[in-house]
Amino acid sequence: MSKIIAIANQKGGVGKTTTSVNLGACLATLGKRVLLIDIDPQGNTTSGVGINKADVENCIYDIIINDVAPKDTIKTTVIEGLHIIPATIQLAGAEVELVPAISRELRLKNAISQVKQDYDYILIDCPPSLGILTINSLTAADSVLIPIQCEYYALEGLSQLLNTVRLVQKHLNTDLQIEGVLLTMLDARTNLGIQVIEEVKKYFQDKVYRTIIPRNVRLSEAPSHGKAIITYDPRSKGAEVYLELAKEVVSYE
Numbered sequence: 001m002s003k004i005i006a007i008a009n010q011k012g013g014v015g016k017t018t019t020s021v022n023l024g025a026c027l028a029t030l031g032k033r034v035l036l037i038d039i040d041p042q043g044n045t046t047s048g049v050g051i052n053k054a055d056v057e058n059c060i061y062d063i064i065i066n067d068v069a070p071k072d073t074i075k076t077t078v079i080e081g082l083h084i085i086p087a088t089i090q091l092a093g094a095e096v097e098l099v100p101a102i103s104r105e106l107r108l109k110n111a112i113s114q115v116k117q118d119y120d121y122i123l124i125d126c127p128p129s130l131g132i133l134t135i136n137s138l139t140a141a142d143s144v145l146i147p148i149q150c151e152y153y154a155l156e157g158l159s160q161l162l163n164t165v166r167l168v169q170k171h172l173n174t175d176l177q178i179e180g181v182l183l184t185m186l187d188a189r190t191n192l193g194i195q196v197i198e199e200v201k202k203y204f205q206d207k208v209y210r211t212i213i214p215r216n217v218r219l220s221e222a223p224s225h226g227k228a229i230i231t232y233d234p235r236s237k238g239a240e241v242y243l244e245l246a247k248e249v250v251s252y253e
């Protein structure tokens, strides 16, 4: 059975894309069939797995707006078992173009249903907003994974995200679950990080992953080489923790 996980937080820079790429790559390394869906107009997941956006003919935009079949947009990556539906800047227009569209919230869900059976995990990298693209993702997903950066104001804005999740549960996707909350970019040298961990655990309790992602410079270098951390530097701390996270995610199957 396949599982569709939306990786969402309307704050930018919290580790959504880093988690999509590296959790996806590590799940594939564990032998799972993984599809990444990049639904952020910035297309960082797309370039992060080594796809040159200039070479992309059809992207997620064409699926959502032009009814192109998902299988005609899927690209393979250097990692066996890791596929991607890319995004390009063309997607930036979709928010506006979808406003008058029929069943606009269901576009992604309907498209994914055509390829769902081919994958064990489908990870959707959401944009940093709670607009129609994130709504499409939450409507298509079985669950939502929320990355939270270990910094001041970590919980700020989360009530809006959780409110959006509740609205989607009520009106569009009654089965939507919280998959887990992932603490990212922990700087172990500061007390602040520890305080944030406690605060987030108090709020989300057993929904918080045991695996915590530390700050690791190799993780921030890998995207500019178009590589997931396990191919860029398999011995790094970043590779170790994302593999640990993948195993934890699989353990909740």
Ligand code: ADP
Pocket: 011, 012, 013, 014, 015, 016, 017, 018, 019, 044, 128, 184, 185, 186, 213, 214, 215, 216, 217, 219, 220, 221, 223
């Ligand atoms: P989002 O997709 O939520 O906007 P990103 O995953 O793009 O966030 O991360 C924001 C920036 O922080 C990127 O430059 C990324 O390379 C860097 N980054 C993410 N996670 C880590 C980490 N654990 N250690 C160091 N840098 C990180």
Ligand code: MG
Pocket: 016, 017, 018, 040, 044, 126
């Ligand atoms: Mg991103």
